[in-house]
Amino acid sequence: MQKSDIIFSCVTYPRSAKENVIGNCGVAGREGDILDGKGYVEMTGIDPQTSKDICEIIKSKGGRYLEAQIQGSKIEADEGSLVILTAGDKSLFIDCQSCFKAMGKTAFFLGDTGYATKTNLILQLMKGIALVGLAEGLALADRCGISSKDVLNIFKLTNLNCDYLTNKADLIVKKDFKHVEQAIEHMQKDMKLTLDLSDQLKQPLLMTSTANEVYKHARRLGYDGHDASCIYMRT
Known part of the structure; x- marks a missing residue:
């Protein structure tokens, strides 16, 4: 790490992301740690406040900070077709272009730290509600006695058809929830972070609140580690 010009972090939860920075083995966890122009790119799906906290720590050690949020599933990651949302230090965004081109089909720079995390949570909100x-x-x-395969075939011919929902519908019809594109616990984590943000802004999110309860119920039934489409089993 000491020989690296740019450090990328991508873990599961905001707490782990922060621990990577200020923990005992973190990049800035010791009093004498100096980053001196090094770049730190946070790719963990986190909330805006955690990102700003990490940014302040990195900058206090002389480093540059960029939040880079990922839109896409394991399929897009394997194909190198992710969409990457960034905010923070623009010079670091420019320096990371070759890396972002290897990971995704496009990368956006959205301004000051916090804007990429907010945009990512907004998109996750939309996906989470649509999946419910x-x-x-x-x-x-199914309750009406209509074949789910017939519904899916018709669905694919309408303007509802899109890669995200079609892929999820295929998993539901096949009951193949162990084929994980996005684990349910990660989706529910993003829904919770979105609701936390809405509380701070006093913005009502009625549908998001209801959808979050559906994800929580499915998790309580023991579906952690399964694809988010497993919420079908809860319905």
Whole structure:
């Protein structure tokens, strides 16, 4: 790490991301640690305040900070077609272009630290609610005695069709929830972070609150480690 010009961090939870910086083995965890122009890129899905806290620590040690949030699943990661949302130090964004091109199809710079994390949570909110609607629709079809395969085939011919929902619908129809594109605990983590942000801004998010309860219930039923589409089993 001492010989690295740019350090990338990508873990599961905000607490772990912060521990990578200020923990005993963190990049800035000891009093004498100096980053002296090194770049630190945080790719963990985190909340804006945690990102700002990490930014302040990195800058206090003489480093440059960039939050880089990932939009996409394991499929897009394998294909190198992720969408990367960044904010923070623009010079570091420019220096990371070759890395971002290897990871994704495009990278956006959105301004000051916090804007990329907020944008990512907004997009996760939309995906989370859409997935609940899809799962409940297919559950209702099943209760009506309508073949879920027929519904899916019709779905693919309508303007509802998109890669994200079609892939999730395929997993639901096949009941293949161990094929993990995004684990349910990660989706629910993002929903919770979004609700925390809405509390700070006093912005009502009624649908998000309800959807979050669906994810929590599925997790309580023991579906951690399964794809987020497993919420179908809860419906």
